[in-house]
Amino acid sequence: MNIYFSEKFTNFQSNIKLEFSKKITKNEKIFLKLLFFRIVSDSLFLEKAEIRFEELLSTLEFSSINDFTPFFNTLSEKHILFSTDTQLSGSFGIISSFILYSDYCQIFFTEEFKNCFSLKKNFFSLLEIEKFIFMTDSFSFSFYNNIIKNFKDKKEVSLPVSLVKTYLNANDKYERFFDFEKHILKKAVLDINTFTDFSVEYKKIKECKKATNKIISINFSINKSRQSYKPYDNKIYKMLELIREKISNPEEIYHLFMLYVAKRGYKYVYDNINYAKNSFTEDFEKNLKKALMLNLASNSLKLYVNELKTVKSPIVLFYTLTRKLNKIKRHYPKIEEFMHNFKLRNIDSISYFKNNDSFEFSNEYIRIFVKYYSDKKSIIEIYLPSNIIEKMKLENEI
Known part of the structure; x- marks a missing residue:
């Protein structure tokens, strides 16, 4: 392993290509x-990675804990392939093994993956x-690694289309420029503008002497x-103040805000933060992290059902919910x-x-939260898209 710390591997000047050995899924x-x-x-965390099932079920589209074993088995088989234009190539895994306990999982990472964060x-830290x-x-990563890194000091560069495809490792993709631009170039530029410290714009140069007006460069x-982010950012501090009373670990959340601001911006x-404040009454810190990761604010779901009700048993709570869903x-x-997919299959x-058990389902189309209390009012919350709520208002169904 020490060879990867040698000058041979840390001082080379070449383009790096990374890709997964198999197609990666959304989950x-x-x-x-x-x-x-x-x-x-x-x-x-790299040395002792433990994640509770509750967090995974609320973040990933799993129907039950039975999905975890095949998920981790499949992910363990996937590797990150690397190659350079100096004929250096290889691969490394992410997860070496895992253990599933009754309510959490423990993950062991490969040494190569851990060195990415050394x-x-x-x-690996240079990747x-x-x-x-x-x-x-x-x-997108090839665009960043092969174009941005090589030409960032020039601020403006004109490249032939064939060379752009080479830099993006897309020589065999989309012969027509229209298709290449739509499926690869535009997405790559958007990723650069979103996830790096660089802003990229481009203009297409046509072959004007010919009637075809072919894009040549x-x-x-x-x-x-x-700007580079300082350890103490006043804007982030003010955002933290909005939710300080709802969180137990402000230092961790502040650090998390710093990371997301650097990658996605203040807005x-x-x-x-506002989405989480207006949407979650229970487990706020966990749901705030979920909102940041999945950008739940972009879903623009609005609260439609907000019922606080004392029930004699959880069965009554279940039937109250199903009546509202049927309506x-x-x-x-x-x-x-949704009733036949993912966690909604477990709604019964x-x-x-x-007492104190809860159920939650959330995606871009609907959010359901139910909490049962034996000694006080239980909670049913249903969030729907604005256009659906307006449609039901027009039909006097509220």
Whole structure:
């Protein structure tokens, strides 16, 4: 392993290509983001990674804990492939093994993946793995690594389309420029502007002497887009003050805000703080982290049902919820498919709740939160898209 800390691996000047050995799924992508924020928030997490099932079920689209074993098995089989234009190539895994307990999982990482976050300079720490994890696909990372890094000091550079494709490792993708721009170039530029400290704009240069007006080159403008963030940022501090009474670990949340501001900007963080404040009455800190990770503020769901009700048993609570869902279903048929997918298949578990048990389901189309209390009013909250609520208002269904 020490070879990766040698000058041979830390002083080379070449372009690096990274890609997953197999296609990564949406759940795997979200899970890797979750790991990243845990690692940078807690340096000990790499050596003792423990995540409760409750957090995974509320973040990933799993129907039950039975999905965890095949999920981790599949992810353990996937590797990150690397290659350079100096004929250096190889691969490394992310997870070496895992253990599932009754209510949490313990994850063991490969040494190579742990070295990606090492403060001591080595081959893996130079890969900037966080950009690879967060960007939409490998083309975006290639754009950053091969164009931004090489030409950032020039601020403006004109490259032939064929060379742009080479830099993005997309030589065999989309012969027509229209398709290449739509499916690769635009997404890559958006990722650069979102997840790095650079702002990129481009202009297409046509072959004007011929009637075809074929795009022959691209002129890129590259600028530093964001200021460097100080350890104490007044804007972030003010955002933290908005929720200080709702959180137990302000230092951790402050650090988390710093990371998201650096990657997504102040507005992204502020919008998701407001979303969490207006949407979650229970488990606020956990749901705030979920909102930041999944950008729940962009869903623009609004509270439609907010019922506080004393019930004699959880069965009554379950039937109250299903009556409301059936009423909504007449105007919002999409709910029907949710009843057969993901965690909504477990909605009948509410009937067997004990005091303080809760149920939560959330995606871009609907959010349901139920909490049972045996000695006080129980809670039912249903959030829906604004257009659906307006539709039901017009039909006098409120």
